Amino acid sequence: MSLPFATLLLLIFSTSSSYFISLAHSKIPRLGISPNMLKNAPDAPTQKLNHSDLKMFYFNQNLDHFTFTPKSYMTFQQRYAIDSKHWAGANAPILAFLGEESSLDSDLSAIGFLRDNGPRFKALLVYIEHRYYGKTMPFGSAEETLKNASTLGYLNAAQALADYAAILLHVKEKYATKHSPIIVIGGSYGGMLAAWFRLKYPHIALGALASSAPLLYFEDTLPKFGYYYIVTKVIKGTSERCYNLIRKSWKEIDRVAAKPNGLLILSKQFKTCAPLNGSFDIKDFLSTIYAEAVQYNRGPSYWVTNVCKAIDNNPPNRKNGLLDRIFAGVVALLGNQSCYDTNMFAHPTNNNKAWRWQARKFHTCSEIVMPVGYDKQDTMFPTTPFNMTSYIEGCKANYGVTPRPHWITTYFGIQDVKVVLRKFGSNIIFSNGLSDPYSVGGFTLSRHCHEEERRSGVAGDATRRGN
Numbered sequence: 411m412s413l414p415f416a417t418l419l420l421l422i423f424s425t426s427s428s429y430f431i432s433l434a435h436s437k438i439p440r441l442g443i444s445p446n447m448l449k450n451a452p453d454a455p456t457q458k459l460n461h462s463d464l465k466m467f468y469f470n471q472n473l474d475h476f477t478f479t480p481k482s483y484m485t486f487q488q489r490y491a492i493d494s495k496h497w498a499g500a501n502a503p504i505l506a507f508l509g510e511e512s513s514l515d516s517d518l519s520a521i522g523f524l525r526d527n528g529p530r531f532k533a534l535l536v537y538i539e540h541r542y543y544g545k546t547m548p549f550g551s552a553e554e555t556l557k558n559a560s561t562l563g564y565l566n567a568a569q570a571l572a573d574y575a576a577i578l579l580h581v582k583e584k585y586a587t588k589h590s591p592i593i594v595i596g597g598s599y600g601g602m603l604a605a606w607f608r609l610k611y612p613h614i615a616l617g618a619l620a621s622s623a624p625l626l627y628f629e630d631t632l633p634k635f636g637y638y639y640i641v642t643k644v645i646k647g648t649s650e651r652c653y654n655l656i657r658k659s660w661k662e663i664d665r666v667a668a669k670p671n672g673l674l675i676l677s678k679q680f681k682t683c684a685p686l687n688g689s690f691d692i693k694d695f696l697s698t699i700y701a702e703a704v705q706y707n708r709g710p711s712y713w714v715t716n717v718c719k720a721i722d723n724n725p726p727n728r729k730n731g732l733l734d735r736i737f738a739g740v741v742a743l744l745g746n747q748s749c750y751d752t753n754m755f756a757h758p759t760n761n762n763k764a765w766r767w768q769a770r771k772f773h774t775c776s777e778i779v780m781p782v783g784y785d786k787q788d789t790m791f792p793t794t795p796f797n798m799t800s801y802i803e804g805c806k807a808n809y810g811v812t813p814r815p816h817w818i819t820t821y822f823g824i825q826d827v828k829v830v831l832r833k834f835g836s837n838i839i840f841s842n843g844l845s846d847p848y849s850v851g852g853f854t855l856s857r858h859c860h861e862e863e864r865r866s867g868v869a870g871d872a873t874r875r876g877n
């Protein structure tokens with residue numbers, strides 16, 4: 411039972427580049443797994459989902475794991491899925507996918523990693539839906555569950571981890587496999603959950619794969635360069651000309667917007683479905699699609715390459731004003747549509763509503779307070795730094811609650827992550843793609859540092875402790 415972990419470790423290093431997950435909130439970058447907003451999302455070369463391999467279950471879950479008032483004994487139905495097709499039976503490993511802020515249905519089709527690696531380890535595959543997402547609505551309907559702070563108050567990372575602990579122990583019992591090692595796996599916010607789960611529940615998870623987990627993107631551990639620094643860097647690295655044109659376009663948009671009928675001109679230029687109410691509408695839309703293009707960029711048809719080709723090129727049948735070029739970029743990403751919905755990233759889907767509570771959009775609000783702003787350092791965006799004061803005001807106005815920007819670092823102790831991992835943590839793999847804008851908040855080691863840690867035994871721990 412120990413060998414599989416070491417092998418898994420190697421396997422993960424050799425395949426992690428094809429394991430694509432990243433983050434996104436709706437307006438400021440989403441945390442999420444599927445790039446479903448942009449057109450033609452090609453599948454990575456991974457095993458297709460075969461629904462007949464999956465069994466769906468509902469677990470009777472406690473509303474509140476941490477208090478003992480009568481209300482906390484309320485229970486709800488939490489959805490999870492099991493694929494036992496390749497499972498070797500008792501004591502073979504369990505690979506557990508810890509859901510993040512989306513429905514289990516979209517995760518099941520997006521996550522190829524377990525299907526790809528499960529057969530080799532003859533593993534039992536478990537996928538768990540996060541409370542308040544998909545069909546896992548603690549107060550019955552989504553409408554009731556996502557209504558206000560009284561119901562949303564039970565949505566947080568600590569409760570989610572406790573849910574996962576309860577379900578994983580239940581699964582072990584149900585499959586009579588007490589000694590199966592469990593490896594927890596997650597991406598983006600789910601990657602943070604996987605790492606935190608291993609630290610908080612070492613008696614349940616033997617190891618964790620935290621993919622693209624920006625667990626250092628908090629007030630106390632702010633990265634030197636922000637999210638949009640990487641967005642800019644990737645676009646600049648693809649085409650310097652494209653970068654310059656985008657950088658200049660914001661002023662041009664403002665210039666046109668200031669003309670008489672300027673907003674109407676811009677609405678026509680960008681074929682917007684609703685008339686623009688300010689230049690902010692279109693600027694916000696454009697910066698979001700650039701961020702999505704970079705964050706979900708992957709082959710065979712790379713979005714960043716496509717958008718920059720469209721912006722750079724001089725097709726004969728097109729006016730080649732700066733904004734014509736920028737619009738051509740929009741078409742390259744979203745396809746030829748009769749009109750473009752500039753609010754497409756902001757529609758209040760159930761997932762968005764829950765995530766706004768838990769994390770952040772402009773006015774959103776409890777514990778996952780990641781101060782992502784348009785900072786000065788060499789970005790192609792107009793400078794708009796994150797403003798904690800207005801952020802907190804927005805949360806109060808929306809939900810009547812004040813976010814706790816320091817809670818995550820207090821509870822999970824991330825400030826001195828290297829020291830903590832050296833002294834206490836082990837068997838956690840942090841995988842990051844350096845072109846993923848959220849990698850700035852990921853846990854990465856420079857090569858030098860890695861060598862040093864290996865000599866001092868940290869990097870080697872994973873293998874040793876697993877054996």
Ligand SMILES: *[C@@H]1O[C@H](CO)[C@@H](O)[C@H](O)[C@H]1NC(C)=O
Nearest residue numbers: 458459460461462463464495
């Ligand atoms: C899906 O799985 C079932 C049962 O394992 C199998 O019979 C069927 O051929 C599979 N379908 C595809 C398309 O692979």
Ligand SMILES: *[C@@H]1O[C@H](CO)[C@@H](O)[C@H](O)[C@H]1NC(C)=O
Nearest residue numbers: 557558559560561809810811
């Ligand atoms: C939430 O809504 C319920 C019923 O509509 C109400 O009783 C409760 O006071 C509300 N809670 C908050 C914090 O607004």
Ligand SMILES: *[C@@H]1O[C@H](CO)[C@@H](O)[C@H](O)[C@H]1NC(C)=O
Nearest residue numbers: 682684685686687691752753
């Ligand atoms: C402008 O405001 C109107 C009225 O509030 C709204 O219906 C419309 O969607 C807005 N336009 C955009 C592009 O957001």
Ligand SMILES: *[C@@H]1O[C@H](CO)[C@@H](O)[C@H](O)[C@H]1NC(C)=O
Nearest residue numbers: 727741742745746747748749
């Ligand atoms: C886009 O669609 C319009 C009609 O909806 C069509 O006239 C035009 O040729 C299309 N452009 C491209 C590049 O396909």
Ligand SMILES: *[C@@H]1O[C@H](CO)[C@@H](O)[C@H](O)[C@H]1NC(C)=O
Nearest residue numbers: 795796797798799800801803
């Ligand atoms: C941040 O927001 C607050 C409240 O909206 C405002 O008073 C303050 O000037 C802002 N700070 C900066 C640096 O923009």
